[in-house]
């Protein structure tokens with residue numbers, strides 16, 4: 001769907017994008033994450049032919065960009081920072097004008113198409129208000145409506161929830177999931193790791209212009225080798241595990257213990273056979289935040305990553 005090879009953009013001595021090899025596959029909801037200034041917007045603009053690359057190749061929907069933009073762009077819905085609109089016209093009028101350059105059809109078909117797009121993004125009731133009176137969130141929704149009007153095969157969105165309140169973010173997430181289930185491949189940039197973790201199935205991490213990680217989200221959320229166990233009898237659990245090879249109790253807090261063990265099912269069997277009443281057992285996995293911090297190192301404080309690593313709790317010696 002999107003493939004770049006050695007994609008690079010320099011502004012004078014600044015390499016905004018540096019040798020990026022993107023691989024976005026059909027059916028992905030791909031999250032393109034990175035700190036402010038890491039090069040996300042520049043990359044998105046190059047994908048759409050709005051900025052010329054200094055070097056490297058771009059293929060979108062199997063065609064070379066920007067050379068084939070006339071045949072590619074009608075098949076792509078795009079939302080980039082600060083969506084453009086005529087401020088004195090209503091959202092509906094703006095979409096109607098945009099649609100006039102689109103796929104055509106009768107006046108009635110066009111009216112329906114505009115109405116449906118406004119409804120999809122929650123702007124159906126906004127009436128004749130001019131866009132200059134819209135909030136940032138409403139402008140963002142209008143930009144999304146414009147991106148949706150062509151029922152695109154591929155949606156490319158730059159920070160789509162920028163300026164939206166929590167309810168708006170939730171609505172946009174549901175909208176994107178709905179479109180994805182109807183066959184649209186989604187590529188979105190974001191600096192909000194929690195948003196990407198909830199929505200995306202494949203992630204690329206940009207750090208100072210370089211793509212430092214690209215993988216399935218599920219692979220990034222790999223096991224930490226630690227298992228949390230909740231039991232009414234933690235002392236008994238610690239004693240059962242004390243002589244077991246490959247099981248180390250790392251923490252005990254209230255009714256919860258954390259055990260280093262590679263196989264949660266086997267750990268459960270050991271505890272149950274030892275007479276421990278286990279009420280909850282879960283494998284601790286790396287969060288996306290942890291994976292990103294691991295590869296972005298020193299610049300990681302520029303990614304929205306509040307708080308310390310959840311998995312870095314100091315080990316507490318536990319005795320039976």
Ligand code: ATP
Pocket residue numbers: 011014015016034035036037038039040041042043191
């Ligand atoms: P944000 O999340 O803040 O939008 P970003 O990841 O989208 O950031 P870009 O806007 O692509 O990052 O910027 C990447 C780098 O390129 C930054 O250092 C920026 O200052 C620089 N840059 C972007 N556009 C230009 C330009 N037109 N001229 C000079 N430098 C630019």
